[in-house]
Every structure is written in structure tokens, then in C-alpha cells.
Amino acid sequence: MIYQPTITDPSAGRAGKLNIGVFFGSRSPEHDISIITSQMVIEALSKIDKYKVIPVYIDKEGKWLISEKLASIEFFRKSDFEKNLEKIDDFLLDIDGSKGFLKFYPKKKGIFSGAEPIIIDVAFPALHGSYGEDGTIQGLFEMLSVPYVGCGVLASALAMDKIISREILEKRGFLIVQNIWFGKDEFNKDKEKILREIEQKIPYPLFVKPNRLGSSIGVSKVNNRKELEFAIEVVFQFDEKVIVEETVQNLMEVNCAVIGNDELIVSLPEQPLYKQTFQTFEEKYLTKGGTIKKGTKRNIIPAPLPKEKLEEIQDLSKKAYRVLGCSGISRVDFLVNMNLMKIYVNELNTLPGTLHFHLWEASGISKQELVDKLIIYALERFNKNKNLIYAFGSDLLKQS
DSSP, X not given: OOOOOOTTSTTTTTSSSEEEEEEEEOSSTTHHHHHHHHHHHHHHHTTSTTEEEEEEEEOTTSOEEEOGGGGOHHHHHSTTHHHHHTTSOBEEEOTTTOSSSEXXXXXXXXXXXXXXXXXXXXXXXXXXXXXXXSSHHHHHHHHTTOOBSSOOHHHHHHHHOHHHHHHHHHHTTOXXXXXXXXXXXXXXXXXXXXXXXXXXXXXXXXXEEESSOOTTTTOEEEOSHHHHHHHHHHHTTTOSEEEEEEOOTTEEEEEEEEEESSSEEEOOOBEEOOSSSSOOHHHHHTSTTSSSSOSSOOEESSOSSOHHXXXXXXXXXXXXXXXXXXXXXXXXXXEEETTTTEEEEEEEESSOGGGGHHHHHHTTOOHHHHHHHHHHHHHHHHHHHTXXXXXXXXXXXXXX
């Protein structure tokens, strides 16, 4: 069912349609994945009559560009697209004028030029990684009292940090694989001590990964000291902290997505398939049958597990979603030891690449239904929170 705006929406009746700003790009190693996700979101939203879609592209330098040209994947597929971006106006966000909605003016003309502003009623982040999935842009939307799709500031920040989110989940009873983490300064100060500690606690082969990146960027499986050192140096090009973890034997990876605020909907669990020893960036997105390229299926939905294990994974997904305070949408990734039937939580993704449209479609929810539901959840949360008291008067200053 497609949702209809009500008088409790921030701009219902003001312009007949809700202006949905789809934010994508940004200063992140996952920049290009964000572009692809955004185009899938824009395509789905454009088929829903009650919404007007406004693409907001944040380039690698942090400029904010707005243009209908940015609503086409073909624009970004051209080899000279970055040069073509120079022909598109970058915009200024009017902080003073943005209260309950976002107001943008072309930078060339300025806020006080009298130019017609671009208004956004609901923000739809299609951002991955740093400066988008980590709570930063969510904080901006919160400061300006703007409804936005997806998790809030805290949940986004927690899920982005694998070290902290795993510690929280482990304390709440979830199984977490054995791991060691350390920072760049610590490693440079006493490299040999850390390498010895790793080899004493975790047998080869083992995995090396960044603390705050997704899409398998910077992830390596290593078999010896030389490969371990190299993998750590690679991670430090992207992140200040490294996680080294054990390899789960007889492994099946399983993903499960969740949407909702108070009442949750959980997807079917899926098993991603891959040729290498783990799902690389290329296999996740570029191989035929991946989440972007069509072709031979590279995932099995539902995952080939006993019914009770599928239900357990769905229950664990909802529990992890609630423990980290998620809302809107997230995907929970699991590692399953098929011999022992142990289920480990690997991580949560608060803005999964491509929103995992394929998994929701297999679970009975179309692309249009999914993006519509996510906007509903954004407005529900906005309306629920807007009645909270955030400031009040006092005599404190008079008495100080």
C-alpha cells in the first residue's frame, strides 16, 4: 500500500507533493556505491506520484550540487562526468531559513539574492561510510528539525564503529568472533608486540579489516606474518583502527534486513555466494548476479538453513536492531559455523548498499513499497519526537 501524506507531515498541502531530497556521494571511500544506491532510490521514488524527487550530490571535495541531470546513472557513467559536474551549480544551505525543512540557494547568487530557493521536506540519505552513514549528516538534519530516512545519530554512529557495537552486542548475549583491535599510533609504537599478541591468540588464516568501513573495502584474509603486516598497512590508509579476527570454520555468511520503528518487518535471510574466500567489493557489487549487475544469481534466498535457524537469525536481527537503537532500515550480517551451528553477529549496516532491494523484493516488498515505507517511518519518528521538550526557561543565569 502506498502511503498518503497527512496534515501532520511537515509540508502537507503546501505544494501538493512532498519534496524528497536524495543525498548521495560525499567524502567517503564508498562514494561510488552511494551514487548507485541513490539512482535506484530516485528511480523508485519517481514512480510514486505524491513525491517530487530532488537529487543532492555531495562531491568528493564536499560541494553540494543540485540538478535534475544528477537523477540519471548515465550522467555518472560518462568518463568525463567529474568535468561535467563543474557545469552544475553548487548550493548553499540556508541554516537560518531551514527549520522543519531544508532551504537551498545557488551559491553563485547567494542567500540574499532574492533567487527562488529549493525546498526539501524529507531527507533521504543514500550515503555509505564516512560523512553520511556515521551519524554526521543525521546530526545536521536533527539540528534543523528535518524528517530523514534511516537510523538516528546514535544508532548510525554505533553501527559504524564495529569495535563499540560488537562490545555492546556481546554484553547483550550475542556471539562475536574472537578478535583483537588496535590503533595506528599504538601499532607504530610497538609493532612487534602487537604482531606477537595476534599470533598467540588467533591462528592463521585470519581476517584484517577497518573498524569504520563497509562494502568489504580494505578487508583481507591473510595466511602469514608478511601478509598480516601488509594488510594492516593497507587498512591504515583508510582508518585509524584495525580489527584482526579469527576465521569461522565451515562458514556460511548470512544477511538479514530489518525495517521499521516500533513495529519491525524482517526480510528473508540470504546467503551471498562468492568465488573467493570472502565476499570482496567486486563480487558484492560488480560481478554478474551481484547487487548491481544482473545475471546468474549470486545469492540464495532464503539461505539454505533449517527452518528453525532461519527463524533464529530473523529474531537475532530484530534484537540487534533494537539493542543499537536502529530505526527506518538496517541490515544485519551473520557468520554461521555450519558444523557447530553457531551464529555470530558480524556487523550492522544502517544504510545497506542498494538498500538491498533484491532481498526485499524476494521477501515480498517492491522497490516502490520499500522507499515509501521508509519515508513513512521518517515522518512517524519526526512527528513522535517533535512534541518532546528540548529547551526550557530557568532562573539559573540570574542566580549565577
